[in-house]
Amino acid sequence: MQAFVGRSAVITGGGGGVGQALALKLASAGAQVAVLDLSAEAAQSTAAAVSAAGGRALALACDVSDPESVAETTEAIVGEWGSPHLLCNAAGMQVYGRTEDFPVETWLKIIGVNLTGAFLVCRSLLPHLAKEGGAVVNVASLAGLVGLPYDAAYCASKGGLIQLTRSLAKEFSDRKVRVNAVAPGGVNTAMLDIPFPEDGDPGVLKTIPSAVNGLCEPETIANVISFLLSDEAAHITGTVLPVDGGLSA
Template identity: 40%
Template structure:
């Protein structure tokens, strides 16, 4: 299956986790992938994995909360490949804090990356996606749909991504651009392995975010993302697709 032949896809968070899994899947399906991340070593590994399978990819360091860096990255992608068909927006940060001890600076950093950074990417790619009648896939979360203990900042950021994506979907549907969210739940990535728990965390509440079938790796997200980004999802826009093993069922 070569759903992305002759198509260019920009993937954020491509240096690890769900972003890497998405980049690998899209490259395997014939896409030219432009990979963004803040981790150069992670980007290098992703490029090596894609090259080993005969895929096409390039990479650039980019903090998505920095407007100048995002503009430069999008311009470099289009200059290299000549067009842009889809944005897969998976970059983000996760932290847990007792809400009564949540520092404003920590709150702001989560919002800056997860919500504002996602918006900046969407804004900067939209002129190119209007030309290609392309697609946006943003990373929301089950935390956007259900309470996450000690996750006020993260939940707020992902709820914002979900609402923003629906707004973009409505605004641009008649002009041929689709926008959807994936809502991962209980996915093992580096981000979830290295969690720093707050002092008063009630671990009995973690059962609320555990899947019925057990945690899975990021590769389970890749097929859903590829469907939404490709023309197989041509009649899907403004949706949030849960990939959570039944957590919220």
């Protein structure tokens, strides 16, 4: 049960539903956890939950889409704990909208957080993970595997994140860093509250069976991420594992 004793983990979006569940899971298995979030309060809240459960956590405000913020945060983590061993990119955002009306600023923001953000964090932390060997899990989405309506930017960002994962897995394979992705279907977190376009056709959601039913709890995703980060997954890299109740089958 103490699979991560002596390991330091970094979780972006650690103040969110999946990120918090993962922080608690990894800490309960012995890891010390750096909780990064755009919201300092959310990061602090997760770190407090980890501490209350007897674990060790560091809360850091970080905008993953900002190279300077990522560099400063990396410096802070390494200064505190030395080079980390594990990374989960869970920071993400979603905005639904009709493509013909979709503001380019919103498109760039979504790509900036979901795709460029993961790249920036990997760029900054992978050299540290490579020192002793490590593992990365990127939180992609069913939306990276199939098309979802009114969701072009999010789908494109998550599809890109899956390809980023595969590329990095090969690039770092000789440096003992594994890089994988999970692709959740619907997860019961704040992200589900994002409004569907008012003039959108809700009928299209019937083509996505899990949009209403079949949600899972964030702990279900955290369990799978934890497995992929652990030594039990030692021979798994460059893969994208759907955690969607079979939706993408």
